[in-house]
Amino acid sequence: MEHTDLLIGYYTTSEAADYLGISTRQVSAYCVKGRLDAIRINRGWMIEEESLVDFKHTPRPRGNPSFKKSPRDPCNCSAGG
Numbered sequence: 001m002e003h004t005d006l007l008i009g010y011y012t013t014s015e016a017a018d019y020l021g022i023s024t025r026q027v028s029a030y031c032v033k034g035r036l037d038a039i040r041i042n043r044g045w046m047i048e049e050e051s052l053v054d055f056k057h058t059p060r061p062r063g064n065p066s067f068k069k070s071p072r073d074p075c076n077c078s079a080g081g
Helices: 013-020 024-033 049-057
Strands: 010-012 038-041 044-048
Touching: 010 013, 010 049, 013 024, 013 044, 013 049, 024 044, 044 049
Parallel strands: none
Antiparallel strands: 010 044, 038 044
16 A cells, blocks of 8 residues: 655555545544544644555445434324314
């Protein structure tokens, strides 16, 4: 993995996004949530190399884990009023 030499052992948001194959916005969101170990520099993030490698090689469930299925009858119309 090639990167700029801003900080040894750290990668920019853009470099991390390229490495993980996701958007820079998603990388930033993972940093905010603490899913990636990173330090905030000005308006950007510098992500630790070890955290990045661990994150890439850790299997994660697909989809949106916070998505909740809506009930079949959200207005409770079948309750018979």
